[in-house]
Amino acid sequence: MVYEIELGLCNPPEPVYLYVNQGELNGEKYVWYRYDRQQDTRTPVQHRGLTGYVTELRLIAREFRGRDNKKLNIFVSADELYIVQTGIETNFAKTFLLAASQVQDFSKPLILAATPGKENVVFCRLYDPATKTRISREWNPNADWEGIIQDIQSKLDCNSEPFPEAEDYTDKLALVS
Template identity: 65%
Template sequence: MITEIKLGLCNPPEPIYLYVKKGELSGEYYLWYNYDINNKITTPVQQTGLTGYISELKLTTKEFKDKNNIKLDISVRADEIYIVRTGSETNFAKSFLLAVSLVQDFSKPLIIAATAGEGNVVFCNLYDAATKTRIGSEWNKHANWLAIIDSVQTKLQTSKNSHIVSGEPILF
């Protein structure tokens, strides 16, 4: 398959990180944001959904306030490569994992949606992008989160999303 390459100005092929947080900045409320680490600037993202192909789940350790924190990185191929990063113990991560564990076919695009809860809580709703149908799951606070991640990652590796042409394979 030949992919048309757009010439001219573009963004470098680096992933765009979206961080999950219910917040407010200059009167703007948001559920996820970009963070420029070099300039220490938070930029709210007004859209609450991201449509694309989930290509990888990964646990990453990041240091914050002299403490190691385990983050769940959700790699998504869309118009760009996005990585949704959230704390592994957050309601967002857990509601995402419960829903994504029900997905059988990762060759179809999904919508990952951030949804506000009480206080500072953010949940994740997952939708089939073609039908706009929510992939529902029952809350299970005792789920084996690592087993879910392993199971989904196995499905992703067998699916390979080989027909996707919106970027090179994500290598870590």
């Protein structure tokens, strides 16, 4: 098999972490951002949607402001490997999980859209890019979140190749959403 490799400047083959949070920079509003740990700065991402293949969900523990927090990492394979990281108790995580629980075939791409709510709230809307239809499930604040994650992960395991372990750069971050 012959691979065509583009020569020249490129990004290293490391995951791109996206964090969920409403903000404003120079008059431009954003709902997710990249974080540069060396410069301790946020770089807003102006696009609200990310199209790709959801390949894995991973729960991780992080210390934030002196407390232990559980984070949900959503692995999305697209032009690069993206890892969307959000607190497991956030509206973004819960609305993503409810919608993703309705997906039967993760071998097809999805659009994850970050949608601003009131104040600092961000919701996730999931779309089928082929039909442009929204995938949703009725809100349930008492949902079995761990069960939903396990159900989604079992569907992902059946439909996708696992990613090689990527270094988890967020261990070194002082600021996460």
